[in-house]
Amino acid sequence: MRQMTITEKILAKHAGLREVAPGELINARVDIALGNDITAPIAISEFRNIGAKKVFNRNKVVLVPDHFTPNKDIKSAAQVKLLREFAKEQKLKHYFEGGDVGVEHALLPEKGIVVPGDVVIGADSHTCTYGALGAFSTGVGSTDLAAAMVTGEAWFKVPESMKFVFSGKLNKWVSGKDLILRVIGDIGVDGALYRAMEFTGRAVERLSMDSRMAMCNMAIEAGAKSGIIAPDAVTKEYVNGRAERPYKFYSSDPGASYVEVREYDCSGIEPTVACPHLPENTRKVSELRNITIDQVIIGSCTNGRLEDLKVAARVLKGKKAAKYVRLIIIPATPFIYNEAMRLGYFDIFLKAGAVISPPTCGPCLGGHMGILAAGERALATTNRNFVGRMGDPKSEVYLANPAVAAATAVKGRIAHPDEVSK
Amino acid sequence: MKLKGRVWKFGADMDTDKIIPARYLNTSDPAELAKHCMEDEDPSFAAKVRPGDIILADKNFGCGSSREHAPIAIKAAGVACVIAKSFARIFYRNSFNMGLTILESDEVYGATDEGDVLEIDVSTGAIVNLTKGRSFTARPVPPFMQELIKAGGLMESIRKRGFV
Numbered sequence: 001m002r003q004m005t006i007t008e009k010i011l012a013k014h015a016g017l018r019e020v021a022p023g024e025l026i027n028a029r030v031d032i033a034l035g036n037d038i039t040a041p042i043a044i045s046e047f048r049n050i051g052a053k054k055v056f057n058r059n060k061v062v063l064v065p066d067h068f069t070p071n072k073d074i075k076s077a078a079q080v081k082l083l084r085e086f087a088k089e090q091k092l093k094h095y096f097e098g099g100d101v102g103v104e105h106a107l108l109p110e111k112g113i114v115v116p117g118d119v120v121i122g123a124d125s126h127t128c129t130y131g132a133l134g135a136f137s138t139g140v141g142s143t144d145l146a147a148a149m150v151t152g153e154a155w156f157k158v159p160e161s162m163k164f165v166f167s168g169k170l171n172k173w174v175s176g177k178d179l180i181l182r183v184i185g186d187i188g189v190d191g192a193l194y195r196a197m198e199f200t201g202r203a204v205e206r207l208s209m210d211s212r213m214a215m216c217n218m219a220i221e222a223g224a225k226s227g228i229i230a231p232d233a234v235t236k237e238y239v240n241g242r243a244e245r246p247y248k249f250y251s252s253d254p255g256a257s258y259v260e261v262r263e264y265d266c267s268g269i270e271p272t273v274a275c276p277h278l279p280e281n282t283r284k285v286s287e288l289r290n291i292t293i294d295q296v297i298i299g300s301c302t303n304g305r306l307e308d309l310k311v312a313a314r315v316l317k318g319k320k321a322a323k324y325v326r327l328i329i330i331p332a333t334p335f336i337y338n339e340a341m342r343l344g345y346f347d348i349f350l351k352a353g354a355v356i357s358p359p360t361c362g363p364c365l366g367g368h369m370g371i372l373a374a375g376e377r378a379l380a381t382t383n384r385n386f387v388g389r390m391g392d393p394k395s396e397v398y399l400a401n402p403a404v405a406a407a408t409a410v411k412g413r414i415a416h417p418d419e420v421s422k
Numbered sequence: 423m424k425l426k427g428r429v430w431k432f433g434a435d436m437d438t439d440k441i442i443p444a445r446y447l448n449t450s451d452p453a454e455l456a457k458h459c460m461e462d463e464d465p466s467f468a469a470k471v472r473p474g475d476i477i478l479a480d481k482n483f484g485c486g487s488s489r490e491h492a493p494i495a496i497k498a499a500g501v502a503c504v505i506a507k508s509f510a511r512i513f514y515r516n517s518f519n520m521g522l523t524i525l526e527s528d529e530v531y532g533a534t535d536e537g538d539v540l541e542i543d544v545s546t547g548a549i550v551n552l553t554k555g556r557s558f559t560a561r562p563v564p565p566f567m568q569e570l571i572k573a574g575g576l577m578e579s580i581r582k583r584g585f586v
Contacts, residue, residue: 025566038447042490045450050581068448075448125488125512141490141516147576150585155566189435190482194511223485225511278435365444365487386439386486388462393443 003255037065039123042142056152102333112242134231176211185282299330303381315406322412434480452498484513
């Protein structure tokens, strides 16, 4: 039998095939189909247009209106109303709003709605996040979501896989965010186009689940179809007590084939920043001097998890954000929000002069809750720094990890965490 | 199907935020989205583009978000076809699903200037630059995608398969 990668094995299983090979077109069962307040309205309209009456499984269609929550204006409120009415009509098990809503890609793993071995599609490009659990998970558009809501299936071209092997010990202040930024800086924003990125090696095995999610989250920023990490003891510990369905651990065969294998020694990776206006424009933070910042955002589906808030609190403890710098911290889910409060991080953030926002995608995509004026510059723990991403087309966004973000807020310019905290 | 239109040229890595900024995604009304098409790259584009025009771009067109609003905005702005050296995968999929004609070609970009008139035979992939008198062939559309187009798009194909 063909030696397969973890991605090929999961896809084969969901297509009812013994084996699949890159390039093959398959129809696969989906375990979860996800939409949000931006993408689901179109999907719901497509669903109705062909005369569909019922979703294929009310437990497997998930709607999370997270992008403009709390609804920023009349139009976004109308979009969410559509989702809510559809969720009620279809008796969807998973619909989140108000005090229950969080950023979808933090919320679904946390609630155990996505589990290892799944095939997940989401009408949101960062759906690739769930690869951190050992699932095949990819972003699609609204029509693909509509089709899956009806059929419970999606078509895929089996992707080629690229392997990234990380060895060595992570330097202080370095997290999954820096590893993925380094990779994107090396291969470019289409360096993994149409491919699955498989992250492996001793350094990845030692990474926390939060850091793994940050890595897989940004696979799309290299153009990839998916990112994936083979499940292990860290995964098991994370999913135990959360998973709402039985799960399965898959791993790549020793003889599986890859179009490319890249090796990284983590001792050479420093805290990294992606400069405007593409995630591939990466520099070591130590190389960036005197870049003043107007706003710092700590949050998003990339870095709004508890580990991220913990390291931000560590850097910010007893410090204040520089005058004229707006520091906005956005815990990604209600659970993370509550934990951060319970652990005393909120005291540290508030004393530092931060604004603590309810969970929302908000400013990451220039929605609300921290929009930039022309000529303003932000450093954010988010995933995209495209032109106009966080506001005016003449504003700028730099991307970095939460420790760098916190240090930057204190200094009022892009700063290394060592400059602020021991 | 044959198309003839005037070219608007764009560079590499035209992301979905340039195609339709997220600040306008509080609606999915095609006419509303069309007003802001390509706005953060060329604020005057929506005003000057005419029905039947063609977008010609370098590599990785449509990278970034999964928003189907991107091909919807382009189509509603009147653009008949997008030709690029390559497309980001979600944009590629979305375009076939919602019916925006897209073609891949490495050669047309370097040999065509903005304002040139192209004639395109979508079924064969033949592209003629009428202004410069040069001919090209786009990369063939995969048979699976051709079937999808013939079926009338993804949703129509599902209806025909008897799911509804």
